[in-house]
């Protein structure tokens with residue numbers, strides 16, 4: 169998800185026009201697992217790919233606050249409400265760590281915000297599905313944050329220093345997200361028949377979209393090779409998806425829920441689960457903006473940005489006035 | 503389109519993890535002024551008791567060395583191994599040195 173370019177360009181940035189000697193030194197540093205820092209020389213294609221990847225990741229964290237934010241006021245009790253509030257706040261924090269990391273590459277915060285609001289920049293497809301019941305909050309924490317962890321843990325060793333450091337902070341916080349979600353599912357699955365049905369229904373609706381989060385199959389992922397070489401992607405989409413299925417299926421079984429895939433079967437020989445085909449038509453439709461609540465999500469972000477305009481403006485003008493006042497005081501005191 | 507002069511400036515954030523440690527760089531925030539930068543730094547970087555004290559300073563005020571000068575700046579130390587205690591061979595029998 170975060171390492172999959174959803175912008176629809178479908179073509180990798182190439183480093184063809186770069187100084188060959190500089191490029192060779194850069195490639196050697198990256199191959200030796202050295203970190204690249206903001207002021208270091210880097211190929212333009214590396215910079216551009218990273219800006220797109222990190223900002224897409226940041227947008228996903230920010231838009232990702234919406235489906236869960238939808239349930240804060242309706243959480244079943246105070247404990248759940250406090251937890252959900254903290255979790256959604258964390259996602260906001262993740263967005264901010266990542267925007268800062270992208271800014272070190274020479275793009276401004278406002279440019280990134282504009283790209284999101286104009287629809288030019290993409291975010292993870294998963295957040296364009298609606299949260300219909302409380303069980304969806306459990307399913308999101310367990311599956312969506314679970315998939316995010318799978319994707320983000322290897323990125324702690326990504327070659328760009330500020331991105332890697334943001335990932336370390338984020339990964340420290342994600343584990344709580346997944347566990348609180350699983351706990352919600354656990355309680356529902358052990359509850360009344362109706363609660364159990366609700367949990368199963370949420371798993372049915374979130375399972376396949378969660379598998380899609382890892383991005384298209386490797387043979388349809390054109391940028392993978394260069395991104396792996398540049399260490400801005402550390403595992404392929406299919407590798408991560410397989411890993412996710414293998415650890416998640418037993419978790420579902422343990423609480424008596426059924427993964428909605430008739431083709432799911434343990435493969436003794438591979439030591440892994442075989443599973444059914446993901447509906448990639450649905451994935452590409454959501455990438456194109458045809459997700460059930462895609463319009464609603466963008467409207468919510470636009471409204472937040474527009475409603476906050478006067479606050480940003482007032483704070484800026486106030487700070488300027490105060491700075492001028494302080495300078496005059498300093499002059500007067502001489 | 504965005505007007506860069508209207509974007510809140512960027513501040514670098516430093517957190518003292520606990521008493522006795524120095525402040526350490528953790529990231530940055532946008533804020534209109536220093537007071538707001540502290541508030542944003544608190545919400546962004548210390549939601550889990552990561553620190554007991556915060557510093558913020560305008561990113562534009564940081565003077566950084568150029569990676570291109572790294573060799574000139576740091577290489578001269580490389581051949582001065584006599585700056586390290588292990589350079590000196592002291593016989594085994596000599597204690598407390």
Ligand SMILES: [Fe+2]
Nearest residue numbers: 229258259262
């Ligand atoms: Fe997150």
Ligand SMILES: [Fe+2]
Nearest residue numbers: 259313342345
């Ligand atoms: Fe999360």
